[in-house]
Amino acid sequence: MSALKVVSSKLAAEIDKELMGPQIGFTLQQLMELAGFSVAQAVCRQFPLSGKTETERGKHVFVIAGPGNNGGDGLVCARHLKLFGYNPIVYYPKRSERTEFYKQLVHQLNFFKVPILSQDEENWLEYLKPEKTLCIVDAIFGFSFKPPMREPFKSIVEELCKLQDRIPIVSVDVPTGWDVDKGPISQPSINPAVLVSLTVPKPCSNHIRENFTTHYVGGRFIPRDFANKYGFEPFGYESTDQILKL
Numbered sequence: 001m002s003a004l005k006v007v008s009s010k011l012a013a014e015i016d017k018e019l020m021g022p023q024i025g026f027t028l029q030q031l032m033e034l035a036g037f038s039v040a041q042a043v044c045r046q047f048p049l050s051g052k053t054e055t056e057r058g059k060h061v062f063v064i065a066g067p068g069n070n071g072g073d074g075l076v077c078a079r080h081l082k083l084f085g086y087n088p089i090v091y092y093p094k095r096s097e098r099t100e101f102y103k104q105l106v107h108q109l110n111f112f113k114v115p116i117l118s119q120d121e122e123n124w125l126e127y128l129k130p131e132k133t134l135c136i137v138d139a140i141f142g143f144s145f146k147p148p149m150r151e152p153f154k155s156i157v158e159e160l161c162k163l164q165d166r167i168p169i170v171s172v173d174v175p176t177g178w179d180v181d182k183g184p185i186s187q188p189s190i191n192p193a194v195l196v197s198l199t200v201p202k203p204c205s206n207h208i209r210e211n212f213t214t215h216y217v218g219g220r221f222i223p224r225d226f227a228n229k230y231g232f233e234p235f236g237y238e239s240t241d242q243i244l245k246l
């Protein structure tokens with residue numbers, strides 16, 4: 001398999017900054033909406049509800065949201081999943097006070113009656129049972145993660161690693177705990193069943209397990225010349241799709 005075109009964590013941060021800079025003028029909210037929407041689409045593509053029994057359709061999609069923008073993508077994803085007929089439930093243990101915007105995303109989840117576990121929920125693992133859970137959306141950390149991981153996420157990720165053989169994990173942008181550039185640097189590590197790279201894959205995506213992880217790219221929000229400026233070709237999304245299987 002030829003190595004994918006990837007951009008480093010440093011370049012990914014620069015791309016983000018330029019997209020939201022004065023000349024282009026995207027807002028974070030716009031990009032996050034498209035990012036979360038594309039992750040929801042990847043869940044639908046990978047775990048379609050059509051033809052499933054009532055019990056299967058009722059299973060939870062357990063979304064774990066971290067404190068930064070990767071977590072924000074997870075909150076948006078949960079809202080779209082609800083609209084798509086799924087049964088999302090959100091665990092958001094460390095809520096960002098950085099901007100009002102994150103609180104608004106939580107209000108929107110309440111509006112859609114998506115359950116959000118309390119911040120200090122001790123029994124969160126009760127919601128993670130193969131017979132009750134369709135998949136886990138790992139929206140804990142993305143391209144700004146710097147190891148080593150601090151609590152409470154260290155313990156959370158350890159628990160996810162124990163469960164991942166029985167419940168598939170969908171990682172948003174970067175499998176949580178992986179070094180963005182070097183891949184899995186400590187054990188145990190998350191091995192996602194699905195990785196949704198946003199805008200362009202990061203170098204760590206070259207370490208996903210072939211024949212195990214399905215890799216999508218999402219976050220369809222840049223024109224060709226901008227992609228070329230950063231050294232990659234735009235992805236061949238079809239029609240109105242927000243994701244492309246790589």
Ligand SMILES: NC(=O)C1=CN([C@@H]2O[C@H](COP(=O)(O)OP(=O)(O)OC[C@H]3O[C@@H](n4cnc5c(N)ncnc54)[C@H](O)[C@@H]3O)[C@@H](O)[C@H]2O)[C@@H](O)CC1
Binds near residue numbers: 015019035069144149
């Ligand atoms: N252009 C794009 O591709 C876009 C990317 N977005 C998302 O934004 C993400 C990047 O967001 P951020 O820059 O906010 O960063 P992250 O969400 O990756 O992480 C930042 C947060 O993690 C904490 N953190 C970092 N290292 C830690 C450690 N070792 N232990 C505990 N906590 C730690 C930081 O204190 C901060 O709160 C991307 O990966 C992607 O998911 C979208 O929301 C918007 C558009």
Ligand SMILES: [K+]
Binds near residue numbers: 138142
């Ligand atoms: K992640």
